[in-house]
Amino acid sequence: MKMTNQITDAELEIMKVLWEKKSLTLNELVEELSKEEPKNKSTIKTLLYRLIDKNIVKSVEKNKKANEYKPLISEKKYLKSANETFLEKMYDGNVNNMLLNFVEDKKITKEEIEKLLNIIDERE
């Protein structure tokens, strides 16, 4: 039984909004999340509390009326770890293998790779 305390799929939807908006009250969060399809406030609350329990989100008092919720880990950091997990799980950590698969599935085109090369060159 792993104790990785990972961010679950439902929790990730919360985090995405918090990462984008930096800090939100519960109501703002519910409003944001309900843009696509209405979400149940109670459910959002539970997910938020779980994230707080996991030390991934913190609750900050804003005013008497409501608290604000802020992410405690950055999206970059999370993505890095998610990438590694995925790579390890699916391709035994072999990036080339992964890239080849994406190319085969037509997910990555030659043009995109060339663009990527340019970006890398610019950075050097």
Place this chain on the structure above:
Amino acid sequence: MKMTNQITDAELEIMKVLWEKKSLTLNELVEELSKEEPKNKSTIKTLLYRLIDKNIVKSVEKNKKANEYKPLISEKKYLKSANETFLEKMYDGNVNNMLLNFVEDKKITKEEIEKLLNIIDERE
């Protein structure tokens, strides 16, 4: 509640062996999986049954003594779908974005990208 009938982490370990070996008896499977660290036969059985329930593995009678278990979906097909799910979930389907992240994390080097370009050229 999603009904995607996905392959779970524990089940995936079974599938990896079945994909590699094509067809195995339970005992062979347990033996394979126990190479790294001993695995409980009962647990493997349960996972196997769940995969059968999900129509991901089929049980074929080999002889009176034991059945053989064979994958019903290919690793390629599974990987394709896993890639898409990951890409969608983490990068909103934006491959470039994903690639950039991998580059930033030093997971992908310039050399690897150039190698990849060569492979694509050869295939055309």
Place this chain on the structure above:
DNA sequence: AAAAAAAGATTACAGATGTAAACTATAATT
């Protein structure tokens, strides 16, 4: 044929997850 061993099938169970209601304290309204 009776007993033992092993394969196959079912049941169990704790923790995780998605979803949401119930309870409690505090702020807003009448």
Place this chain on the structure above:
DNA sequence: AATTATAGTTTACATCTGTAATCTTTTTTT
């Protein structure tokens, strides 16, 4: 101040997942 509304907190519950034991049916041994 009493009532109502709402934020915050706790509890609930079905399904999923990892892990494994138990039961049942065959096969093998004695």
